[in-house]
Amino acid sequence: MDQGEVLDGRYRLVSLIGRGAMGAVWLAHDDRLGREVAVKQLLVDGHDTAAVARAVREGRNAGRLRHPNAIAVFDVVEHDGRPCLVLEYLPSKSLAATAGLSPREVAAIGAQLASALAAAHDAGIVHRDIKPDNVLIGEDGTAKITDFGISRAEGEAAVTATGVLAGTPAYLAPEVARGGEADKRSDVYSLGATLYAVLEGEPPFGIEDNAIAMLHKVAGGTITPPRRAGELTGALLWLLHEDPVARPSMASAREVLAAAAEGREVAPPSPKTPTLLLPTRRWLSRRTVLAGTGAAALVAAGVVVGSLLSSPDSTGSAAPPATSSAPPVADCGARFTVGGSWPDGYQAAVTLRNSGDRALTGWQLSWTMPDGHRVDNLWGGQFTQTGTAVSVTNADYNVTVPAGGSVEVGMTVRASTGTRDAPEVRCEER
Incomplete structure (x- = not known):
């Protein structure tokens, strides 16, 4: 392809924008509609008619997607036996070239991308190559995902050859x-990896020049926990869950990323990896303990009270039993679970449950960490740690826990020892 060439009788090549693994991208002019477009020639063997046909079909599949946060595919044409995608042209820079973003700014970008990808998934399209280089940030700050060139409809063969x-x-x-x-x-995982890389400066598994070595590390599934993600930590860890079933849908990812962009920390579900669960007794709350310690006295008193209630009155009739109505009570209990683990730390969650008959209107958790363990990031509450003592109070958005309801607090923990014992948690109403 050369400057000045005209493709399909209408797309005039103006200048080369760049080259990538999947082909060269040109700025072009659509002479028929009088607008600028981008033309990407895919690096598919022109002699492989089956591969060319698949590429054309996949380009047309991607062309079904119309979303404000996705670069539109306008047309698919052939040139010198190779398929070319005609794309929306957006003056922009890639997310990979954008530095110094805060967690909330990255979350806002992620919410835009998740919105476009959710629409793609609804249309049966899987992207398969989400990364910072494939995200464009327009001059007005709008984020758009591009390079649907290797995307495909579910159930169809891929552009690439077998293997x-x-x-x-x-x-x-x-x-x-x-x-x-x-x-x-x-796709959900790759979106999480993309946002992680923007914040941390490298992908979750680091960087390897050798692609085989990189694949081996990724296949191992043990990421380096994020250190700079702030209020985005919980959402990131959910998107990056090793178990595909435990990840959110792309629509749910959009919701939690939008919440993080507004400064609201969102706790993901409890870790789905094998957990160390506390015995049932650790759900005991202050109310339960008080009830238990007073049970014997109440039984003894019950004999006397029963005698008084059943004694005849001055007329010789039995007095009617006294009636009372106990006020509704909130009952706060909690347990600690340990999830995914890595050499110097692990992921954990504390689940708080209100088993009473009225709502909690504020709560506080406290526990003692094992020696050498320190909470690194926590979402779902405000925490302090003094030595091994940890205290967590509710966040603004989960201050109320309805009767029968529950909330979760998630965290990553740095650990200088190999122990992963789950501490006992005390829960109190505030």
Whole structure:
């Protein structure tokens, strides 16, 4: 392809924008509609008619998607036997070239991308190569995901030949790195890896020049916990869950990222990896303990009270039994679970449950960490740690726990020892 060439009788090549693994991208002019477009020639062997046909079909699939946060695919044409995608042209810079963003700014970008990807998933389209280089930030700050060139409809064969991996190794989901098929859930993981890389400066599994070594690390599934994610930590860890079933849908990802962009920390569900659960007795709350210690006295007193209530009155009739109505009570109990673990730390959650008959209107959790363990990031509450003593109070958005309801507090913990014992948690109403 050369400057000045005209493709399909209408797309005049103006200047080369860049080259990538999937092909060269040109700024072009659509002579028929009088607008600027981008033209990307895919690096598919022109002699492989089946591969060309698949690429054309996949380009047309991507063309079904119309969303304000996705670069539109306008047309698919052939040039010199190779398929070319005609795309929306957006003056922009890539997310990979954007530095110094706060967690809330990254969350806002993530919410935009998740919105577009949720629409793609609804249309049956899987992207398969979400990464910072494939996210464009427009001059007005709008984020758009691009490079649907290797996207496909669910159930269809991929552009790449059998045995060739589509996607960028550092941003793949572990199950894809192990040879599994990319799907909607792996797109969720890749979105999480993209946002992680923007905040932390590198992808969750680091960087390896050797693609095979990189795939091996990703297949292992053990990420380096985020250190700079702030209020975005909980959402990131949910998107990056090793178990595909435990990840949110893309629509749910959009919701939790939007919440993080507004400064609201969102606790993901309890870790789905094997957990160390506390015995049932650890759900005992202050109310339960008081009731238990007073039980014997109440039984003894009951004999006397029963005698008094059943004694005849001055007329010789039995007095009617006294009636009373106990005020509704909130009953706060909690337990600690340990989830995914790595050499110097682990993920954990505390689940608070209100088993009373009225709402909690504020709560506080406290426990003692094992020696050498320190809470690194916590979402779902405000915490302090003095030595091994940890105290957590409710956040603004989960201050009320209805009768029968529950809330979760998630965290990552740094640990200098190999022990992963779950401490006993005390829960109190504030």
